[in-house]
Amino acid sequence: MQLRSARRWLQRRHLHELWQPSRDLPPAEELRQRLTGLGIQAHLDTRDTLAVYLDPLRTVLHGNRIFHRMVPGLAEADNNYFQWMFSPAARYHIHDWDNEARDTVTILRGTLGRYRDLPRARTLFQRLRTTPEFPHIWESTPMQVTYDRPRPTPIHVRTPGTSEPLPLSLEISVSCGSHSMTGSRSHPLPCGPNRATST
Numbered sequence: 001m002q003l004r005s006a007r008r009w010l011q012r013r014h015l016h017e018l019w020q021p022s023r024d025l026p027p028a029e030e031l032r033q034r035l036t037g038l039g040i041q042a043h044l045d046t047r048d049t050l051a052v053y054l055d056p057l058r059t060v061l062h063g064n065r066i067f068h069r070m071v072p073g074l075a076e077a078d079n080n081y082f083q084w085m086f087s088p089a090a091r092y093h094i095h096d097w098d099n100e101a102r103d104t105v106t107i108l109r110g111t112l113g114r115y116r117d118l119p120r121a122r123t124l125f126q127r128l129r130t131t132p133e134f135p136h137i138w139e140s141t142p143m144q145v146t147y148d149r150p151r152p153t154p155i156h157v158r159t160p161g162t163s164e165p166l167p168l169s170l171e172i173s174v175s176c177g178s179h180s181m182t183g184s185r186s187h188p189l190p191c192g193p194n195r196a197t198s199t
Contacts, residue, residue, distance in 0.1 A: 010110075010145050017110075022117035028059040028079075035062050050168065056111055057124055058082045070157055070168075082108055082124060086131040095156035095165035105137045106146040113145070 035041070035053055044051045044064040052063035058081035060067075060074060068074065071081070073089035084090050085104045094100050108128075115121040128134045156165035 007144075010147065011143055013110075013145075013147070017113045018116075023114050025056060025115055025118055025121075027120075028055055028057075028061060031055050032061045054081060057115065057118075057121060058111075070159065078127075080124065083127060086128060086134050093158050095158060100155060101133060101137055102141060102144075103146065105134070105141055106144045109138075109141075110145045110147050 040053060041062045044053075044062055044067075047064055047066070050064070050066045050070055052067045053061040055061060060079045060081060063071075070093075071084060071089075072093065073087055074081075074084050076089075077084035077087050082104060085094070085101060091097050112121055112125060129138075154167035154169045156167050158165050
């Protein structure tokens with residue numbers, strides 16, 4: 001009952017946003033330069049957990065070494081996490097990829113609703129539609145929309161040198177006094193008797 005009520009609220013929010021004018025968003029390079037000016041990359045490189053700044057369309061603005069190790073092949077996906085999720089690399093590295101891909105599509109639906117008239121949002125959608133799995137997942141999840149990952153559901157990632165997928169819990173927060181950038185930090189969760197690390 002509570003889950004159904006939450007879904008209805010998310011759907012109402014999505015419909016409300018579709019009635020509103022499409023939001024604007026500065027180019028990714030402009031956002032990246034703002035963060036560079038704040039010394040964000042140096043700060044991220046001191047972190048011993050995965051850390052990354054993304055714009056709302058999930059273009060990676062800055063990420064630390066741990067992030068790039070966890071997301072191989074990102075450059076081939078135009079440095080966009082949504083596109084990367086539908087790449088062969090993601091299919092291999094993300095455990096339970098089918099469920100993660102569905103979650104990604106529900107988040108993307110809300111994002112595209114807010115930025116639907118933005119040329120790069122439309123380009124992103126068109127590129128995703130050329131991938132083998134995206135069109136089917138998009139069409140099989142009508143009106144399913146999410147504005148954040150469910151908590152405390154972790155993403156399980158296969159990493160070199162480990163026999164079991166590494167669970168990473170994500171925290172997403174707005175940064176720099178604006179909704180144009182989000183920061184994501186992943187903290188390793190316990191794995192059996194030993195505490196896993198993301199390094």
